[in-house]
Amino acid sequence: METVRVDATLLQQYTGRTIRIIGKLEDINYQSNKLTINSNGKVTLNINDSQLDLIKNGKNNSNKSVNIGNFIEVIGFINNDLTIKVIQFFDFGDNLNEDVLNKLTTYIHKVPELFHET
Secondary structure, three states, X not given: OOOXXXXXXXXXXXXXXXXXXXXXXXXXXXXXXXXEEEOOOEEEEEOOHHHHHXXXXXXXXXXXXXXXXXXXXXXXXXXXXXXXXEEEEEEOOOOOOHHHHHHHHHHHHHOHHHOOOO
């Protein structure tokens, strides 16, 4: 499945599509099955019960602990309300450079032929 990498500033442009996004986990709402990440702006992620169970048990698809302050990569579908329905997520730990992530996303969209099939 080909996905385009986005951040919060590009969500509206890709509504209704499957995307890939990396952000710093800021909040886990266990009652509403929602996560909040910061990816050049706030993004709300909708997770299902199975994904929530993985988080509650301290694990995710990459078999690492999921902690607030860690960076997670999400493959998901952008809903009309600009929330993301999570298909899969991976914990990247807390040692990523947000500036570099933002620049990478910018360059991907400036020169898409280097990163995506056209």
